Amino acid sequence: MLRYLYRCLLRLHPPYFRRRFSEEMLSIFDQQMGAWAAARLMADGVRSLLRQWWLRPEFWEEPFTQPAADGVPVFYTIKGFKPRPGWLVDGGLVSAVVFTSICLVMGYTWNHPALMPIMSMYRSGSKITWRRPTSPPPPNVQVANEQPMYVDGGRVVLMIQAPPKSTTPVKD
């Protein structure tokens, strides 16, 4: 029973390690006498399984080796290289932070209307006051006559409302 479990444990190892060493490991298991020694090997097998999957991604598949030839340089290739899961998590985290920062910078610059009240309050240290312009708007500005206009610290914000929907049917 323990041998069967140990064999299953070996089958769960990464393919390259399994192909190369599982028969030898099973051979060592067969030479152990007693339940205590077998249980110790089971524990060792579990540790090995975790170690191979978590800490040895470079050995999941057979490493690609280029045969050296005289006078020809041998280049290292990363074809069979697989990064550790921890590196992937770190990379994902850094990418998310950078992406979020860029989005924030692009969407909410200091001159963006959404941030203007906040910036005005920050600069003046006072409460935001909205007021309608007292002087009549110039006659050539049509939007200002129809839409409310707010002035804050010398900046003018136009609040443009959507036009009401027409109730009259369109004639063909």
Next chain:
Amino acid sequence: MRAMKEDLSEFLPLSPATLHILLSLAGGDLHGYAIMQEVKRQSEGQYKLGPGTLYDNLQKLIERRLVQDVGQRAGDDDPRRRYYRLGSLGRAVLAAETTRLEAVVREAKARLHAARPRRA
């Protein structure tokens, strides 16, 4: 020679498992189970190497060309056994580690000797 030493320094210091495996193979070609037995003998039973740790280290040593896999041998009791051989680079690394450890032991002895309380 100096370049060779600099190259070897990247392997040092060796982990206990690696040191014991290289030391076991320094006496000749051995299969996995024999390496485990040899390590147990060297350490007088204090360091027991499991198959998982053994083959994990062998995998790395073969990849770094310190140890060679010489395959199966005809006439062995168990045909599943494969034999491993210490390569020339492995032997050089083992020698460098031994020199390093000698220096450590020498330094430790000198300090312990200096710190020993004198008799009145």
